Amino acid sequence: MSLAALFVQLLNGLAGASTLFLIAAGLSLIFGVTRIVNFAHGSLFMLGSYIAYSLITRIGGTGLGYWAAVLLAAVCVATIGALIEILLLRRIYRAPELFQLLATFALTLIVQDVVLQLWGSENLVGPRAPGLKSAIFVFGRALPTYDLALILIGPLVLGLLWLLLTRTRWGVLIRAATQDRDMVAALGVNQAVLFTSVFALGAGLAGLGGALNLPREPANLGEDITAIGDAFVVVVVGGMGSIPGAFLAALLIAEIKALCIALGQVSFLGFAISFPQFTLVAEFVVMAIVLVLRPWGLLGKPQGSVRSIGQIEAPIVPAGRMLQMIGAAVLAALLVLPLVAGGESYSTVLAIDILVGVLFAVSLHFIMGPGGMHSFGHAAYFGLGAYGAALLFKDAGMPMELALVAAPIVGCLGALIFGWFCVRLSGVYLAMLTLAFAQIVWSIVFQWDELTGGSNGIIGVWPSPWLATKAAYFYLTLTLCVAGILLVRRILFAPFGYAMRAVRDSALRADAIGIGAVRVQWTGFVIAGAICGIAGGLFAFSKGSISPETISISRSVDGLVMVLLGGIGTLVGPIVGSVTFLILQDSVARQTEYWRALLGLVIIFLVLVFPQGIAGTIQSWSKRAWKPA
């Protein structure tokens, strides 16, 4: 590779850094002040590019019209952001962090379908900006002039934001609220106005990023997830709430990606390494390294907990007589299901899916609820179990039964390695690191064509003949699922379970009485990984084929939705939650093309009406009902 090519690639990277910065700056600002990690930020970016597309194709013929359209698109997205804040977020500022994530995730589902309805599923290629359609030649290589404009826009926006934050009263209030929002209120500042305006500004920046990105990349329905993934990484690397940090991190990551592309195939010690394949992994590797070495990011500050009144979690109690009877009844009903509904019936197939989902959710709940570790990448262990079993079965020629036994071991090994890093962090940072590891696993599976089949996945993963009928496989799944649940229950009420909850409630105090906090959490992580691996293995053989979708962000989020839906404070929570979620998903998906939006609305409804989850709400109702008046 020539130096000229490298230089041009680096310039290209700078242009990419600008859009990355715009979206990350908005996310960071919003997080800093409202403490909400806005999952819908990628959707706002996507809306920016779609709205810009519509405006530019109408009024973008002239230079003036084009840039007016870009700004107008940003203003539209800012308005949408303000509406979102007023209608939804305002109601959940005091809710637990994860509920906020869930609510904003629901927004991404809704926006997906709205965009699909309004603009269709085709990628929309935007016209290039008048006056910036040509390219200049740098060392004999073409560099679009539009990229040069982008390179300038990034620092320009950084400068404007800096002026806004340091030279205006609004900016001073924003910085004060980032540090201590209750104190700001006690000094007579209306937080509601402040929060709405910050959200609108952040959304506007994302919209601007989307609009500016249009000439580089067509507007498409996958933009939201890529954008939010990138923005998370940039914000975490730069330091939550730090705008200069976001800028620095955007530069760093965009340049590392550009470098990977520039390096191309390289031979090293006889190995051919294809660097362009690393672009997907690279950013998450950077994030993992930064989080381990400097958990609060490059320019961030070590963060105290949010200054607001936390809720004290009620301890988990063993199931009462009533619940045990319900459990037994459900089990009995399940045992006769294939006989009643038919061995190959749709109900049996759905029941297998649900049981796998239950096991997945129970394992996630184990570290989230009693463990207090909010994993955003639980799909990693599911995927490791699934791919581990499938590969051992197909490539290593293991018998199916043995491959299934290996699934939890693979999940466990993954959790052993990732967990070692993760348990050293907490809160949002832990969530982001788990997400990073899941994305790394996903990228490797996605790009290692020779081993994993890449995006095509692995087919022909069928169970042994004695398990070939759906009914037989159902009984296997039921057995393992029930065993998994009983095991988790056993662990929770054993000394280890108490230790884990002690660590969740106060790592410091737990350490002081001789419970090694890190070791306990690590062990918890590994147990969850192993149980999740079983779910993954069962999944692979039930479907007969697997693809990288098995490890996608959306599976991790589905798991979170299931756990939160059911309620985090009880052991039946994840079971109720996953069953509800999967039945809902199944029935909604069959009813309408726009099932995502419907699902999103249902999630928002649940978050607003059942903040303790379904099981939690029923529990507190029944407690109230029993209490003598």
Place this chain on the structure above:
Amino acid sequence: MSEALLAVSGLNAYYGAAHILFDLGFEVRAGEVVALMGRNGAGKSTTLKSIMGLIERRTGAIAFAGADISHARTYDIARLGLGFVPEDRRIFTDLTVLENLEVGSQPARDRTQQVWTPERLFELFPNLAEARHRVGGRLSGGEQQMLSVARTLMGNPLLILLDEPSEGVAPIIVDAMADMMIALKQTGVAIVLSEQNLPFAELVSDRAYVIEKGEVRFSGTMHELSGNEDLRRAYLEV
């Protein structure tokens, strides 16, 4: 007593399941300095935070300047002219002294005769004048305490809830605080002072309430409290 500027009665407050204040009540008239005395953990700070709406669960009647504020939001309460100086100061450490003061400024209420400006506050707190461009995190403990008071004054409050201004600062700063409070009182501002330090409270207070385990155990003039050794021994001395 309709002339009370602040009237609290039947106040109960909770942290989660823990019940902290029990039917607590007291009053402050315009221009008066009232001390809330009590040992560590008696519930003094909780009382002040409850009045400001900073405690999620509270019940009872709180009236300020004729308005019922028992369900009002924190910023509305502050806008009515109730200033709050928390015990942990809660300075914005990333902001300069001037910026900290800026956060505290509010649109003027017509009832306010006095309008505090940074310059006037710097006369009251000369130490801050020299540090006006320094960020809050680089001030000494005493300077932070002064800044916290000055920041609240920027909102031109009619009454200030002042939580242990003498705690953890040098004796010389404690004296300065006393001078400052006397000067403030002369401008007509009322003060509720949460305090464990009896000599300090004696310097500035007109009346006192003694709180123990979330209940009022004594109310009277500062004089009566100082003169009553049994009372002091029972509720104040350690």
